[in-house]
Amino acid sequence: MTVQVIASAPGKVTLFGEHAIVYGEPAIVTAISRRLYVKTALRSDKNLKISAMDLKIPGIVLTFISDTGELTLETDYGRVVSAVSYIKKAVELTANYVGEMKGANIEVRSTMPVGAGLGTSAAVAVATVASYAYALGYELSQREIAKLGHRTELEVQGAASPMDTSIATYGGTLYIKPRTGEPIIEHLKLKNEYPIVIGYVERKSTTKELVAKVKRLKRKREEIISTIIRLIGKVTEEAKKALLKGNVVEVGELMNINHGLLDALGVSTKELNDLVYAARQAGALGSKLTGAGGGGCMIALAPGRIAEVSTAISIIGGAPMDTQISAKGVTVEIQK
Ligand code: MEV
Numbered sequence: 001m002t003v004q005v006i007a008s009a010p011g012k013v014t015l016f017g018e019h020a021i022v023y024g025e026p027a028i029v030t031a032i033s034r035r036l037y038v039k040t041a042l043r044s045d046k047n048l049k050i051s052a053m054d055l056k057i058p059g060i061v062l063t064f065i066s067d068t069g070e071l072t073l074e075t076d077y078g079r080v081v082s083a084v085s086y087i088k089k090a091v092e093l094t095a096n097y098v099g100e101m102k103g104a105n106i107e108v109r110s111t112m113p114v115g116a117g118l119g120t121s122a123a124v125a126v127a128t129v130a131s132y133a134y135a136l137g138y139e140l141s142q143r144e145i146a147k148l149g150h151r152t153e154l155e156v157q158g159a160a161s162p163m164d165t166s167i168a169t170y171g172g173t174l175y176i177k178p179r180t181g182e183p184i185i186e187h188l189k190l191k192n193e194y195p196i197v198i199g200y201v202e203r204k205s206t207t208k209e210l211v212a213k214v215k216r217l218k219r220k221r222e223e224i225i226s227t228i229i230r231l232i233g234k235v236t237e238e239a240k241k242a243l244l245k246g247n248v249v250e251v252g253e254l255m256n257i258n259h260g261l262l263d264a265l266g267v268s269t270k271e272l273n274d275l276v277y278a279a280r281q282a283g284a285l286g287s288k289l290t291g292a293g294g295g296g297c298m299i300a301l302a303p304g305r306i307a308e309v310s311t312a313i314s315i316i317g318g319a320p321m322d323t324q325i326s327a328k329g330v331t332v333e334i335q336k
Helices: 078-098 120-136 142-157 163-170 207-220 222-245 248-264 270-281 306-315
Strands: 004-016 027-042 047-052 057-064 071-073 104-110 173-177 184-187 196-201 286-290 296-301 319-323 331-335
Touching: 004 120, 004 163, 004 222, 004 248, 004 286, 004 296, 027 120, 027 163, 027 222, 027 319, 047 078, 078 104, 078 120, 078 142, 104 120, 120 142, 120 163, 120 331, 142 163, 163 173, 163 184, 173 222, 196 270, 196 306, 207 222, 222 248, 248 270, 248 286, 248 296, 270 286, 270 296, 270 306, 306 319
Parallel strands: 047 104
Antiparallel strands: 004 027, 004 331, 027 104, 027 173, 047 057, 057 071, 173 184, 196 296, 196 319, 286 296
């Protein structure tokens, strides 16, 4: 019977520090209870058959063409290039890393919306690395998975901080500060409950476009934008202290400040701002956009007000999602 390996990785929300982390400032990110699953079953040929209905990929065949481990397409997959590229690159890098290239059937399922800023591309990369390596007989360490996952994002996107792939691998709540070589990663032991509602609106720009937008603005107004970026870093440092003390009110206040600074960087939208303010009016202690912005997701810290904040978000056209934070990182399970 064919052995199937299922790896799953969590989505994430950035609590503090998105965009600023691209310029070396710290960020705080937490894994959420919504997950993405990658199932791998090895084949006897060199084909890689990908099916990911939740990512709108009906069935695609790629083939290892040479000993360099490069995968080439047998079919034209047109508009789905982006989602497939992460799976393709993660398999290529893993095959090269362990020095074995075998065909496989790969099936992806997701319990979170794709491309919404919840870190689905990192979850795809990390779960594919873990699942494919395990199917080949290699149990990679979390550090190896995180590194290969980050290289996947870097090669597909051109630029990416290690934030999303680190949280998809390690889970929990992480304080991450980039530095040359490997980032500083600290697991934060939260001292309180932080009930969060995620609100989602349609995304108008990609992460890549938004990162480029901030870069352009920074080039044009170096002093002002660098100051805002440094300030976001300071907010994140204060938030770390508040989270460790369990001071929910202070965490909420700092989320509001962080949102204002992100808006100043030009990455929020009217729709996101509407959700952010509706959540506060409905009793959230703090709310901010999360991820790259340009639409996508916002989060609201709403102890005792989850129902009210969810209703407020849906009344003005957002889709509320309830979730737990500090969820588990990548896990692997075998089905015989
Ligand atoms: C995207 O989830 C977060 C950004 O900071 C980009 C990155 O960290 O690579 C906008």
